[in-house]
Amino acid sequence: xxxxxxxxxxxxxxxxRPYMDSLLAIREMIGLELEEIEDWNCCGATEYxxxxxxxxxxxxxxxxxxxxxxxxxxxxxMAACSACYLNLAKTDSYMRQDAHxxxxxxxxxxxxxxxxxxxxxxxxxLLDIIVNDLGIEAVRAKVVRPxxxxxxxxxxxxxxxxxxRDNRWDNVEHPLALDRLLKALGAEVIDFPMKTHCCGxxxxxxxxxSAYELIRRLIHGxxxxxxxxxxxxxxxxxxxxxxxQAEMNRYFxxxxxxxxxxxTQLMGLAFGLEAEALxxxxxxxxxxxALSRIxxxxxxxxxxxxTVGEQPRRKKKDSGLPMPRMPGSKEADE
Amino acid sequence: xxxxQNLPAHQAASPPPFVPGSFLKEVMDATxxxxxxxxxxxxxxxxxxxxxxxxxxxxxxxxxxMIRADMREAVLRSNTPWYCVSCYYCTVRCPQExxxxxxxxxxxxxxxxxxxxxxxxxxxFSQTFIGYIENFGRSFEFGLATRHNLRHRPLxxxxxxxxxxxxxxxxxxxxTPQRIEKIEQLQAILNRAIELEAT
Numbered sequence: 158x159x160x161x162x163x164x165x166x167x168x169x170x171x172x173x174r175p176y177m178d179s180l181l182a183i184r185e186m187i188g189l190e191l192e193e194i195e196d197w198n199c200c201g202a203t204e205y206x207x208x209x210x211x212x213x214x215x216x217x218x219x220x221x222x223x224x225x226x227x228x229x230x231x232x233x234x235m236a237a238c239s240a241c242y243l244n245l246a247k248t249d250s251y252m253r254q255d256a257h258x259x260x261x262x263x264x265x266x267x268x269x270x271x272x273x274x275x276x277x278x279x280x281x282x283l284l285d286i287i288v289n290d291l292g293i294e295a296v297r298a299k300v301v302r303p304x305x306x307x308x309x310x311x312x313x314x315x316x317x318x319x320x321x322r323d324n325r326w327d328n329v330e331h332p333l334a335l336d337r338l339l340k341a342l343g344a345e346v347i348d349f350p351m352k353t354h355c356c357g358x359x360x361x362x363x364x365x366x367s368a369y370e371l372i373r374r375l376i377h378g379x380x381x382x383x384x385x386x387x388x389x390x391x392x393x394x395x396x397x398x399x400x401x402q403a404e405m406n407r408y409f410x411x412x413x414x415x416x417x418x419x420x421t422q423l424m425g426l427a428f429g430l431e432a433e434a435l436x437x438x439x440x441x442x443x444x445x446x447a448l449s450r451i452x453x454x455x456x457x458x459x460x461x462x463x464t465v466g467e468q469p470r471r472k473k474k475d476s477g478l479p480m481p482r483m484p485g486s487k488e489a490d491e
Numbered sequence: 492x493x494x495x496q497n498l499p500a501h502q503a504a505s506p507p508p509f510v511p512g513s514f515l516k517e518v519m520d521a522t523x524x525x526x527x528x529x530x531x532x533x534x535x536x537x538x539x540x541x542x543x544x545x546x547x548x549x550x551x552x553x554x555x556x557m558i559r560a561d562m563r564e565a566v567l568r569s570n571t572p573w574y575c576v577s578c579y580y581c582t583v584r585c586p587q588e589x590x591x592x593x594x595x596x597x598x599x600x601x602x603x604x605x606x607x608x609x610x611x612x613x614x615x616f617s618q619t620f621i622g623y624i625e626n627f628g629r630s631f632e633f634g635l636a637t638r639h640n641l642r643h644r645p646l647x648x649x650x651x652x653x654x655x656x657x658x659x660x661x662x663x664x665x666x667t668p669q670r671i672e673k674i675e676q677l678q679a680i681l682n683r684a685i686e687l688e689a690t
Binding site: 196199203204206207210212218262265330358359360365403 | 521523524525542543546573574576577578579580582583590592596597599600603612613614616617618620621624628629630632635636639640647650653654657658661662663664665669671672673676677679680681682683684685687688
């Protein structure tokens with residue numbers, strides 16, 4: 158077993174829960190031992206650093222400092238989310254290069270009784286660890302249900318491959334790690350030219366026309382290559398391409414239907430695991446038709462008829478949209 | 492290995508001297524590490540690689556020329572940094588290895604500090620997002636999406652109902668934020684950091 162310190166990140170708790178579930182389901186089969194960083198906080202995504210400078214690096218610095226305290230047999234921090242991976246790696250790398258920044262971050266950390274010496278931990282992405290530490294052969298050895306005939310578009314997104322200041326990847330625009338991994342699962346991997354193009358990131362919340370165009374390019378690209386399914390390793394990419402695909406279709410009056418799931422889910426399927434254990438069935442674009450074409454039958458998803466009025470214990474009639482609740486409020490405690 | 496060690500000799504040569512007090516120096520000083528912004532040769536590879544260039548008031552190349560020309564307010568009012576999607580294509584393709592994406596973040600911070608932006612959608616989104624981090628230590632998608640859209644796109648809320656309900660029924664969104672245990676520790680760290688930024 159190879160042991161790593163694990164930084165899950167906010168997305169894997171919820172929006173990308175299927176990524177987490179499938180990772181946990183396959184970890185023992187590939188000899189991956191994970192120790193979660195205790196009481197980690199959000200990495201700030203692409204937002205904190207747009208508002209604050211020292212605080213953005215101190216925010217990530219706290220996670221690095223907590224990880225450094227847990228160093229025991231391993232000093233590698235693994236993140237499965239590309240944005241988390243980049244923020245952790247970037248903070249460590251900038252603290253190494255910029256003594257003034259490192260000193261400011263540590264002055265801030267000192268207010269919380271913490272300290273981080275740059276370079277104490279090594280930050281790596283899950284894909285890097287699976288392909289380069291555990292190895293493609295170890296993955297191939299576990300395949301009991303080869304994904305023969307499934308045309309897969311490997312989609313890396315931006316932030317895993319770039320800027321790559323620590324030289325972790327073979328190529329910053331056309332990396333091959335995921336391609337190789339998917340081939341080992343028996344899938345037919347298309348040479349996807351848009352594999353590291355942008356999914357739109359937070360633009361779905363800023364300017365929909367821009368976001369939908371970026372989503373359209375990727376979905377159209379995958380469809381042009383007759384991909385049955387897209388596979389990703391980034392929660393933001395999965396969310397944008399999956400949950401906004403219908404809106405994008407409406408916007409452009411197109412009718413694309415390209416499912417997108419996590420590479421860990423496809424690994425689990427090839428390893429013979431059950432769909433539920435892999436978090437499958439929580440997609441907006443149904444992957445079942447694509448998977449049934451190669452003989453993988455997933456149970457039907459739960460009916461999606463959410464009749465708001467029939468939900469039990471409902472008090473207010475007029476609230477059409479569910480509203481956020483703060484902890485400690487009456488509703489949250491129900 | 493640092494990137495300086497990887498650089499060909501002609502790129503590792505010492506940068507041209509600064510004009511003291513220039514906007515260029517201000518932007519470089521506010522960017523972590525060595526941004527290499529003074530090395531820009533105006534080739535335009537950045538704009539040509541940018542997925543958002545068509546929506547930008549100025550291409551990154553133009554912005555860098557404007558920074559050198561000390562066009563402070565025009566730069567900070569430009570929508571360019573706000574349309575940067577952080578894909579880092581420009582950064583890895585730049586023949587001068589300018590840290591373009593990080594320079595865009597610097598421009599966003601300066602624009603927010605001086606309230607020099609014409610469209611508040613993106614700056615507000617960032618500030619709402621970080622508000623949840625400062626209160627809970629974790630991001631909170633549901634609160635963020637509801638608050639942000641109520642404020643900036645109320646008319647589009649009905650079209651987002653399928654998305655919101657889908658996320659909730661599929662168990663991909665929480666109605667309540669998660670709070671880290673040592674939130675006071677995180678707040679103390681962030682407050683000290685923000686004090687340092689002011690000095």
